[in-house]
Amino acid sequence: MSRYHRHIILEEIGVAGQKKIHAAKVLIVGAGGLGCPILQYLVAAGIGTIGIVDHDIIEESNLQRQVLFGMSSLGKNKAMAAREMLFNLNPTIKINTYPTKLISENVKDIFTTYDIIVDATDNFSTRYLINDAAVILNKPVIYGAIYKFEGQVTVFNYKNGPSYRCLFPYPTQKGLVSNCEEIGVLGILPGIIGTLQANEVLKIVLGIGEPLSGKLFCYNALTNQSTTIKVARIKETIRLVKQRGEDFEIFDEVFNCNIVLNQIGVEDIQDDDDIQYIDVRGLAELPRFFHENLVKISLHELTDNLQMISKDKKVIVFCKTGQRSNQAISLLKKNNITNCWSLKGGVSALTNSKLIKRTE
Amino acid sequence: MIIDIKYFGMLAEITGRSNEKFECSNTKVSELKKNLINRYPGLNNVNFTIAQNQEIVNENCKVTGEEVAIFPPFSGG
The missing domain is CATH 3.40.250.10 (Rhodanese-like domain)
Incomplete structure (x- = not known):
């Protein structure tokens, strides 16, 4: 256990806390800018079981911010390459890879194994799918999202807290909000936001501190200003998601971001x-x-x-x-x-x- | 009443500013939203949420806060 010595000597964690970390099962959806630091810190911290979902291939333009990867990763699937790199960091962790896109047909099967879902994706349709599935399957979601020099972090669906739809009921129309590939992003920003997400995961696993449930943390890397905004749970919104049940198929069609x-x-x-x-x-x-x-x-x-x-x-x-x-x-x-x-x-x-x- | 409006993300690009003072008296959030869209028509094409005094408010609320934050969802990751 010398690997976790600096955790164990913390009164708030100790041997009991480290055991909780080892017993935790966390799914990270997206092994990109946000996913890389989240994976590195959670694997280093000793989260016992980690799932990685990503269908994407590593390109050279990813290396500016996806710091888990190197030249030898180019052309490989992100989930598979991440597993390879993380094995060297901590071989005691069980890492499950899902080199596929998260879609309505596989979301339930993939989510079932895990206690906590981390949203590190780069598009609205997957974010809404994660939210709706997590509401129905009753799993907390650690949410992070970035735009150029700004980031948002919060915890959804935790102990009767709000969901993503309580904050933003519907997807934004595509074309009006683009991804990092199209508009650029400061490489360090996902490092900051992803690390904050990893921190929220550990707090929830350990039951210490105050998770960002019901609070949207907004950060600006250029001004170093941050704002925390209170978000309330909207019962009716949650009820409607639950009412639709596991019929995610209709969601894909309905909440497709291409539709204005x-x-x-x-x-x-x-x-x-x-x-x-x-x-x-x-x-x-x-x-x-x-x-x-x-x-x-x-x-x-x-x-x-x-x-x-x-x-x-x-x-x-x-x-x-x-x-x-x-x-x-x-x-x-x-x-x-x-x-x-x-x-x-x-x-x-x-x-x-x-x-x-x-x-x- | 003078309120202080902060714009986040692409909303700051649409409005060309990160914050501004706005005069409004006895206004609902929905009316404030309309006024802002009149002033910056580009806002009509984006999804955004309004908070006052660090708390999300729905459209029927009165604007009472001195600090109003207007922010969009981000998709990037």
């Missing part, structure tokens, strides 16, 4: 004959509405009933809160129905307006 959402507020609707309303809630959901141009098709049945959607009218889709109607818009757009709009605020916005009559 059309949203409309009740104040912007001129009620006339050129509008068709679509209620995508389940048939048992109250209140019910009546309108001559209203069609009721639940979200799950939408793709099978596209013939009921008007091609000439402006299509306004609503549900209880606006989440399912956003999903509906994505599905409709994929089916070339473009003049369609998701009603902001859902049923409650509609109830307060005089657009549609309630029947019960």
Whole structure:
């Protein structure tokens, strides 16, 4: 145990704490800029079982910040190459590699083995998939994200804390936010942010300190300024993710970042004959509405009933809160129905307006 | 009331500044958002969240804070 001597002599860790570290199983999704320092520190710290998910290949332009790799790693898969390098650092650690993209079909199988998930990915669709799967499987997520000279760190889904969707309910449209490859990033920044994520992992494993649950830590490398913002858990948001259950497939389609959402507020609707309303809630959901141009098709049945959607009218889709109607818009757009709009605020916005009559 | 607005990430690029003073009285967060989008139309194309006095607020809240932070999600890793 001389390897962990400096941990063991800390009163807050000791032999018991080091045993907790050894017993921990941590999954790191993404072995890039953030993933490299996270892996190095967690393997060095003695986390007993580590999983690494990454489908990507190491390129020379990665070496500016992905400090686990060297020239001999070029052309290799990141998860596999990371395992090789980490074995030299600490051969006692069990390292599982998943040289594949995390997708709805494999997320449950991969997550099941681990106690803590670390989000070190570089794209929104995987971040939302990680969040939704972690909410459903009840695993904490250590989140880190970077942009040029700025970074964000927080802990999601920990002891009834908030989730990623409580902070940012939907993905940003692609093309407006790019990744490090396209816009550049200060090489040291993922080192700082990734190390903070590794620190959060150890705090949670050891049960010491105050994990960044419910707090978004924002750091600027140019000014050295940091801000911590309180994030509250939104029960309804969590409930909706859980309600959809393990049907991640629909998520991929729905929250695909390529799709730009059309949203409309009740104040912007001129009620006339050129509008068709679509209620995508389940048939048992109250209140019910009546309108001559209203069609009721639940979200799950939408793709099978596209013939009921008007091609000439402006299509306004609503549900209880606006989440399912956003999903509906994505599905409709994929089916070339473009003049369609998701009603902001859902049923409650509609109830307060005089657009549609309630029947019960 | 004068509020101090801080812009993070690409929002600082869209607005061309990292912070500014903004006059607003008896305003809801949704109205503040509208005013900002009028002033900087580029904000209309990005996803962002608003915090006041270091706490996230929803659109129906009144702007009471002297310190407002406006930040986008980052995707990079």
